[in-house]
Amino acid sequence: MKNADLQRRKDIATPRGVGVMCQFYADRASNAEIWDVENRRYIDFAAGIAVLNTGHRHPRLMHAIEQQLGKFTHTAYQVVPYESYVELAERINAITPGDHAKKTALFSTGAEAVENAIKIARAATGRSAIIAFSGGFHGRTMMGMALTGKVVPYKVGFGPFPGEVYRAPFPIPAHDVRTEDSLAALQTLFKSDVDPKRVAAIILEPVQGEGGFYAAPVEFMQALRKLCDQHGILLIADEVQTGFARTGKLFAMEHYDVIPDLMTMAKSLAGGMPLSAVCGRAEIMDAPAPGGLGGTYAGNPLAVASALAVLDVIKEENLTARAEQLGQQLKEKLHSLRKRVPHIADVRGLGAMVAVEFNKPGSAEADADFAKKVQTRALERGLLLLICGVYSNVIRFLFPLTISDDLMDEALTVLEAAMLEA
Structure with missing residues (x-):
């Protein structure tokens, strides 16, 4: 099965009002990772829109x-x-x-x-x-x-x-x-x-x-x-x-x-x-x-x-403490990028409910285009990100709180590359 074939079937069978972000189709998932039908792996920083704090398919669940x-x-x-x-x-x-x-x-x-x-x-x-x-x-x-x-x-x-x-x-x-x-x-x-x-x-x-x-x-x-x-x-x-x-x-x-x-x-x-x-x-x-x-x-x-x-x-698994730890790690990474990414207007969040807001450099004007570019570059590198905000200029991070340290480090490396490329 190919993603392109499924995309054609989807366009014929389902209405455009159900907006879909990705053009690849999930085949399986585990904790903070998803594999599509062509066996490409993605790190999941969307978590089904905040649904998977305990990750995909936690054994206890x-x-x-x-x-x-x-x-x-x-x-x-x-x-x-x-x-x-x-x-x-x-x-x-x-x-x-x-x-x-x-x-x-x-x-x-x-x-x-x-x-x-x-x-x-x-x-x-x-x-x-x-x-x-x-x-x-x-x-x-x-x-x-x-x-x-x-x-x-x-x-x-x-x-x-x-x-x-x-x-x-x-x-x-x-x-x-x-x-x-x-x-x-x-x-x-x-x-x-x-x-x-x-x-x-x-x-x-x-x-x-x-x-x-x-x-x-x-x-x-x-x-x-x-x-x-x-x-x-x-x-x-x-x-x-x-x-x-x-x-x-x-x-x-x-x-x-x-x-x-x-x-x-x-x-x-x-x-x-x-x-x-x-x-x-x-x-x-x-x-x-x-x-x-x-x-x-x-x-x-x-x-x-x-x-x-x-x-x-x-x-x-003390996920409240884990949220604090992961959120702090992410915020430190985002703050470290501010000098090299002048579009960053704000980094904020409680625990692991973290966001980065983008404005046009040197102004208070929202930059939705830059947020979209970061999302696109990250997706090309295998990292799922979600955009939000009234002006669509904010990227929010909703990774599972059960994500491993190694996978979190890998994701932050991808995020940095995507922001610098954008």
């Missing part, structure tokens, strides 16, 4: 899935429940920030978790309005798109979107938007667009994913908590991309000393199996009536088995 496969693959939890769902909910309740009573519901995708968090917030408060932020990404469903603060490619041609969603600027000092600017914008929103007594929730990513890996300033997150408490608004932390050791903490909210009312999670929760969750204060989670939450595949038993193994691997 494979064993857990195989064990469950021998029992049953589906009952629909709402019809015939099973212990593993309850066990995973118990473990998530125990490891998420805060000592209060919590409950967890399982779903299938990050967007589904976000949608259900909004439903829960509205049911609990009796309010309808939601506030989100510019640059945020919360999914491709209709409500997800309404919340998402990036038009191209996610929202073009798909409106109108659900109403009662309001937006404020996300604080990014590098883009001249400070914490006080964002907070002032929220006050303006309350005066000009929506009574805070009608706002059910404020939702944000602690570190924006698609938006460019910008971490919310600590003082901003703490101010949001106070604002929400003042007006009876729920604070929703979207940890779909930031969760499960990526930022050097099990959850990014642990960097803030702020307890959200609801948290969404997915991606690396189940190490490649489709699973998501909403965890929150017990009284809030109990607001929807029976039957108001769920889904045919929500909490699939194979995915749940994998997720339980993921939590074991993160703890036993």
